[in-house]
Amino acid sequence: MFIGVIGGGRCSQKVAELAEEVGRELAKRGATLVCGGLGGVMEAACRGARLAGGRTIGILPGDDPEEANPYVEIPIVTGMGEARNLLIIKSVQAIIAVNGEFGTLSEIAHALKRGIPVIGLNTWELCKGGKKIASIIPAENPQDAVEKALAAVNEVRTPRKRRKA
Amino acid sequence: MFIGVIGGGRCSQKVAELAEEVGRELAKRGATLVCGGLGGVMEAACRGARLAGGRTIGILPGDDPEEANPYVEIPIVTGMGEARNLLIIKSVQAIIAVNGEFGTLSEIAHALKRGIPVIGLNTWELCKGGKKIASIIPAENPQDAVEKALAAVNEVRTPRKRRKA
Amino acid sequence: MFIGVIGGGRCSQKVAELAEEVGRELAKRGATLVCGGLGGVMEAACRGARLAGGRTIGILPGDDPEEANPYVEIPIVTGMGEARNLLIIKSVQAIIAVNGEFGTLSEIAHALKRGIPVIGLNTWELCKGGKKIASIIPAENPQDAVEKALAAVNEVRTPRKRRKA
Amino acid sequence: MFIGVIGGGRCSQKVAELAEEVGRELAKRGATLVCGGLGGVMEAACRGARLAGGRTIGILPGDDPEEANPYVEIPIVTGMGEARNLLIIKSVQAIIAVNGEFGTLSEIAHALKRGIPVIGLNTWELCKGGKKIASIIPAENPQDAVEKALAAVNEVRTPRKRRKA
Numbered sequence: 001m002f003i004g005v006i007g008g009g010r011c012s013q014k015v016a017e018l019a020e021e022v023g024r025e026l027a028k029r030g031a032t033l034v035c036g037g038l039g040g041v042m043e044a045a046c047r048g049a050r051l052a053g054g055r056t057i058g059i060l061p062g063d064d065p066e067e068a069n070p071y072v073e074i075p076i077v078t079g080m081g082e083a084r085n086l087l088i089i090k091s092v093q094a095i096i097a098v099n100g101e102f103g104t105l106s107e108i109a110h111a112l113k114r115g116i117p118v119i120g121l122n123t124w125e126l127c128k129g130g131k132k133i134a135s136i137i138p139a140e141n142p143q144d145a146v147e148k149a150l151a152a153v154n155e156v157r158t159p160r161k162r163r164k165a
Numbered sequence: 166m167f168i169g170v171i172g173g174g175r176c177s178q179k180v181a182e183l184a185e186e187v188g189r190e191l192a193k194r195g196a197t198l199v200c201g202g203l204g205g206v207m208e209a210a211c212r213g214a215r216l217a218g219g220r221t222i223g224i225l226p227g228d229d230p231e232e233a234n235p236y237v238e239i240p241i242v243t244g245m246g247e248a249r250n251l252l253i254i255k256s257v258q259a260i261i262a263v264n265g266e267f268g269t270l271s272e273i274a275h276a277l278k279r280g281i282p283v284i285g286l287n288t289w290e291l292c293k294g295g296k297k298i299a300s301i302i303p304a305e306n307p308q309d310a311v312e313k314a315l316a317a318v319n320e321v322r323t324p325r326k327r328r329k330a
Numbered sequence: 331m332f333i334g335v336i337g338g339g340r341c342s343q344k345v346a347e348l349a350e351e352v353g354r355e356l357a358k359r360g361a362t363l364v365c366g367g368l369g370g371v372m373e374a375a376c377r378g379a380r381l382a383g384g385r386t387i388g389i390l391p392g393d394d395p396e397e398a399n400p401y402v403e404i405p406i407v408t409g410m411g412e413a414r415n416l417l418i419i420k421s422v423q424a425i426i427a428v429n430g431e432f433g434t435l436s437e438i439a440h441a442l443k444r445g446i447p448v449i450g451l452n453t454w455e456l457c458k459g460g461k462k463i464a465s466i467i468p469a470e471n472p473q474d475a476v477e478k479a480l481a482a483v484n485e486v487r488t489p490r491k492r493r494k495a
Numbered sequence: 496m497f498i499g500v501i502g503g504g505r506c507s508q509k510v511a512e513l514a515e516e517v518g519r520e521l522a523k524r525g526a527t528l529v530c531g532g533l534g535g536v537m538e539a540a541c542r543g544a545r546l547a548g549g550r551t552i553g554i555l556p557g558d559d560p561e562e563a564n565p566y567v568e569i570p571i572v573t574g575m576g577e578a579r580n581l582l583i584i585k586s587v588q589a590i591i592a593v594n595g596e597f598g599t600l601s602e603i604a605h606a607l608k609r610g611i612p613v614i615g616l617n618t619w620e621l622c623k624g625g626k627k628i629a630s631i632i633p634a635e636n637p638q639d640a641v642e643k644a645l646a647a648v649n650e651v652r653t654p655r656k657r658r659k660a
Contacts, residue, residue: 032569057569063411063585074527074552076571077585081393081409082275083248090558090572102278102300105291109271110247126270127290127297135267197404222404228420228576239362239387241406242420244576246558255393255407412605413578432608432630435621439601440577456600457620457627465597 007041027054172206192219211236282317337371357384502536522549
């Protein structure tokens with residue numbers, strides 16, 4: 001299972017701790033973490049996952065694999081700038097958004113457009129015509145976020161062809 | 166001047182009328198309209214601009230120039246799906262969002278991240294921690310939207326090298 | 331009609347003269363020139379087209395419209411680096427390659443893969459298993475290149491829906 | 496080490512055997528195989544690598560992870576069509592081209608432009624002005640190709656920051 005973790009490239013210590021725990025919980029459940037590969041929430045989540053023995057993929061905006069944070073196991077180098085956000089969304093079965101700014105909001109919007117479940121920890125709320133749009137599944141804490149993400153994947157999962165080898 | 170118009174690929178008659186008037190007002194002021202080139206808000210805005218003698222560019226998601234609506238004068242074919250949204254944002258000096266769903270929200274977020282002014286007609290509101298984020302400039306009507314877009318461009322404009330020929 | 335002109339971002343004076351004449355001949359025949367928007371062959375071709383009253387589109391690799399050469403009338407900003415080459419190929423009905431290095435070769439290959447006619451002026455030859463592959467249509471001079479490009483377009487043209495307005 | 500294997504999405508049985516052996520040899524030396532994730536040369540190479548216990552990454556052109564061949568361990572979903580070829584090139588330290596058509600030629604050209612070593616097995620030759628351009632390193636057989644790829648990487652390798660965890 002591939003789960004995306006999205007959030008700011010810089011973040012407070014408190015947010016980093018949330019992200020690191022999200023990474024750790026994903027690894028403990030055998031999920032592969034996919035993120036944008038840079039610092040802040042991305043680095044903290046990768047760190048949590050790697051230290052717990054999990055697998056991490058970083059889909060990078062620039063042209064250099066060395067821009068990946070040191071906890072990215074598999075760097076994918078796109079040279080596409082922020083357009084790489086869409087590759088994260090398309091490559092995962094659910095997204096956990098931790099805090100985040102406008103870049104995170106654009107990823108949330110892309111995921112919702114594609115029908116990918118989005119779990120939110122301290123993140124954006126969406127309103128239109130003064131009414132809240134209940135599209136983001138709110139989580140209480142990192143463990144809750146990971147559990148809700150995996151549950152959402154299992155709900156939408158359709159039978160898939162078996163992978164060999 | 167290049168101004169983006171974003172909004173849903175399908176829309177109500179009422180929203181189409183707003184979009185068409187936005188296109189017409191842009192053309193009257195000599196601005197080039199840039200959009201995603203498909204139907205709904207995009208087609209209505211292009212129609213308004215073309216019938217008023219303006220120039221229209223459609224940055225298409227698919228591989229076929231023929232998917233452009235008939236009021237696109239210059240189709241740019243990307244084959245990149247929704248990632249083409251970013252090309253619209255990057256190619257304009259301001260954005261007018263007319264109504265719209267999650268795709269429009271992702272474009273608004275990208276524009277705000279890049280510091281491109283976003284004028285909103287009947288569109289999303291952004292909230293975080295229960296507080297409204299005042300990043301979208303609200304407009305009363307199409308004429309107001311176009312005036313606010315042009316004013317925002319003139320405000321942020323830095324001296325640019327002259328274009329020859 | 332949209333015709334792509336591809337070639338190096340730097341070039342000799344002699345190659346620049348060829349490219350400028352290609353641009354001029356395209357403009358005289360009412361074709362819109364599409365290119366990568368930078369210097370060298372691209373700038374020379376745009377210059378030729380603009381000075382002859384033609385329309386020029388530059389699909390730029392970077393994030394800044396100001397990187398366009400001064401003869402680009404319509405800059406499209408992609409932020410995608412060399413991946414923008416594909417957008418040029420997809421947006422035109424034929425390609426004229428003027429000299430060029432590996433970047434040009436990749437564009438030629440993409441065009442041939444898509445079945446877009448490629449006219450070559452002083453450019454690459456393709457060989458496989460010691461045999462020349464006759465996929466690039468050779469031209470004697472700029473006027474010949476433009477005539478062959480327009481002829482190739484008319485040959486492959488399928489009936490298209492009418493554009494209004 | 497990340498090594499790209501490129502070649503046609505369909506191929507003869509003989510070419511498939513070459514590709515499968517390339518995959519197997521990469522896995523035996525601990526290299527991660529990166530490819531376009533589809534059939535033909537890509538599937539054969541992935542099969543060779545997986546059956547020998549290696550890791551395989553498929554960078555897919557479409558929007559569906561299920562288009563990956565069954566030997567892709569990590570599918571990256573781009574929705575960008577052939578523009579995804581560049582992501583393969585950017586994410587590896589060397590490329591092995593097995594046979595291939597115009598798509599492969601475009602990848603070879605991109606790699607050479609970026610200074611990535613390209614090893615060729617039965618693939619394109621590049622000529623200009625009637626002279627062969629000696630940019631592709633020819634290999635005699637799959638084992639030779641893999642050895643030359645790894646040697647080329649070690650030659651160009653610059654000191655890199657250590658990866659943790």
